[in-house]
Amino acid sequence: MNNIDDMEESRRKISLWGVGDWGIRIVGSIEDEYSRKVKTVAMDTDMQSLVCSPVSSKIAIGGDITGGLGTGGDIENAQKAFHESEDKIRAELSNCEVLLIVGGIGGGVGSGIIPLLCEYAARQNIFTMVFISRPFKFEGRRKNQCFQHAREKIKERAVGLACFSLDRLVGRVGDDTPHEEVFHYCDRILRESVECIIAYLTSSTPNRGDYASLKNLLSYDGETVLGACEVDGPEDLTEAIKGAISALSLSASELGSSEGFLVQIDSGAELPFHGVGKAIGFLAGLIGDDAELLYTITRNQSQGRKIILRIIAVGIPEKKVGGLTPDMPVTLTTQAPPRKQTMIDFNKFTRGVFAESDPTLSDGEDLDIPTFVRKGISLD
Numbered sequence: 001m002n003n004i005d006d007m008e009e010s011r012r013k014i015s016l017w018g019v020g021d022w023g024i025r026i027v028g029s030i031e032d033e034y035s036r037k038v039k040t041v042a043m044d045t046d047m048q049s050l051v052c053s054p055v056s057s058k059i060a061i062g063g064d065i066t067g068g069l070g071t072g073g074d075i076e077n078a079q080k081a082f083h084e085s086e087d088k089i090r091a092e093l094s095n096c097e098v099l100l101i102v103g104g105i106g107g108g109v110g111s112g113i114i115p116l117l118c119e120y121a122a123r124q125n126i127f128t129m130v131f132i133s134r135p136f137k138f139e140g141r142r143k144n145q146c147f148q149h150a151r152e153k154i155k156e157r158a159v160g161l162a163c164f165s166l167d168r169l170v171g172r173v174g175d176d177t178p179h180e181e182v183f184h185y186c187d188r189i190l191r192e193s194v195e196c197i198i199a200y201l202t203s204s205t206p207n208r209g210d211y212a213s214l215k216n217l218l219s220y221d222g223e224t225v226l227g228a229c230e231v232d233g234p235e236d237l238t239e240a241i242k243g244a245i246s247a248l249s250l251s252a253s254e255l256g257s258s259e260g261f262l263v264q265i266d267s268g269a270e271l272p273f274h275g276v277g278k279a280i281g282f283l284a285g286l287i288g289d290d291a292e293l294l295y296t297i298t299r300n301q302s303q304g305r306k307i308i309l310r311i312i313a314v315g316i317p318e319k320k321v322g323g324l325t326p327d328m329p330v331t332l333t334t335q336a337p338p339r340k341q342t343m344i345d346f347n348k349f350t351r352g353v354f355a356e357s358d359p360t361l362s363d364g365e366d367l368d369i370p371t372f373v374r375k376g377i378s379l380d
């Protein structure tokens with residue numbers, strides 16, 4: 001983005017909508033560097049979530065139906081509220097070329113309205129990409145069925161869909177990890193994923209993001225994840241890509257069968273061509289021959305020489321929640337886990353790889369624990 005005119009041009013064209021509580025919170029948390037390149041919009045029946053949001057445009061719907069509250073999971077009421085407010089929605093979408101929609105599926109507003117908004121945008125020929133979350137399994141079967149239904153409807157209409165399974169994102173959480181930390185972590189993954197897509201769509205580097213490539217990338221079934229890593233300067237670019245690949249928390253077979261990858265390199269310093277080629281080539285060497293691979297470079301001089309590298313992986317085969325995971329995640333770095341990735345203690349094992357299986361007990365002794373440890377024999 002070279003000048004203010006370019007920025008105004010992209011703001012007019014790209015709209016980022018948060019739908020329902022969580023979607024609105026994510027849109028409200030997008031960093032300025034990205035949010036100023038798009039028009040941000042919040043839509044909800046819930047006045048409180050709208051009032052608290054810093055986004056530039058707010059659409060309150062269904063006042064007569066919910067009295068300014070959420071729908072309490074009532075999809076039908078959310079849909080009635082949408083239909084009642086179609087005039088406001090039409091006005092807000094006039095001149096929009098690209099619509100990005102974010103929301104959590106499981107409540108009434110996100111689940112009921114996102115599919116309708118996609119249908120509406122498709123009729124207006126608006127290029128639409130959607131970021132949704134699959135509810136935690138513990139939220140119950142009804143919410144998960146509602147996810148399946150909403151996903152099918154969205155897929156029929158939107159050109160791109162990124163589904164984030166909350167259970168996959170969170171993975172193994174340490175027994176003492178606070179609930180709030182886990183939620184903040186999920187917020188970050190969705191926020192950064194949206195930021196990557198904005199970066200790609202608005203990049204002014206030679207590999208300028210184009211709609212068709214993104215459409216292909218986000219057209220695959222399956223799950224989406226994001227990994228990020230921060231390094232001190234261009235000389236550490238390969239370390240950055242290794243850190244971000246590790247932060248994806250995918251096994252080697254999942255990495256090899258993912259359908260596509262988008263790499264965003266956000267750099268304070270000028271990047272050498274060979275360094276970029278080496279880093280991207282490193283990832284290319286690990287993924288399937290047919291996988292799509294896109295990248296974009298954004299310059300952010302306010303961050304000095306620092307580089308933040310993020311990878312979105314899409315089309316990952318769905319993980320059976322609670323099923324066995326024979327493959328260990330690919331870990332390519334021995335350094336401390338990447339910045340922002342340290343909030344959750346994912347690997348809090350006390351019995352190594354046996355931590356998730358039942359102990360092999362014989363005469364009251366656990367045979368999975370080495371004999372010298374069980375018997376207290378010193379090896380000195």
Ligand SMILES: Nc1nc2c(ncn2[C@@H]2O[C@H](COP(=O)(O)OP(=O)(O)OP(=O)(O)O)[C@@H](O)[C@H]2O)c(=O)[nH]1
Pocket residue numbers: 019020021022023070071072073074078103104105106107108109110111133134135136139143166182183184186187
């Ligand atoms: N990780 C995480 N997930 C959230 C959070 N808030 C909501 N969700 C997820 O998003 C789903 C929808 O929640 P909301 O966005 O609150 O619901 P809504 O669309 O406003 O719908 P109603 O309030 O029922 O009208 C939930 O079922 C959760 O799976 C959050 O702060 N963190």
Ligand SMILES: [Mg+2]
Pocket residue numbers: 020021046070071107109
């Ligand atoms: Mg709500």
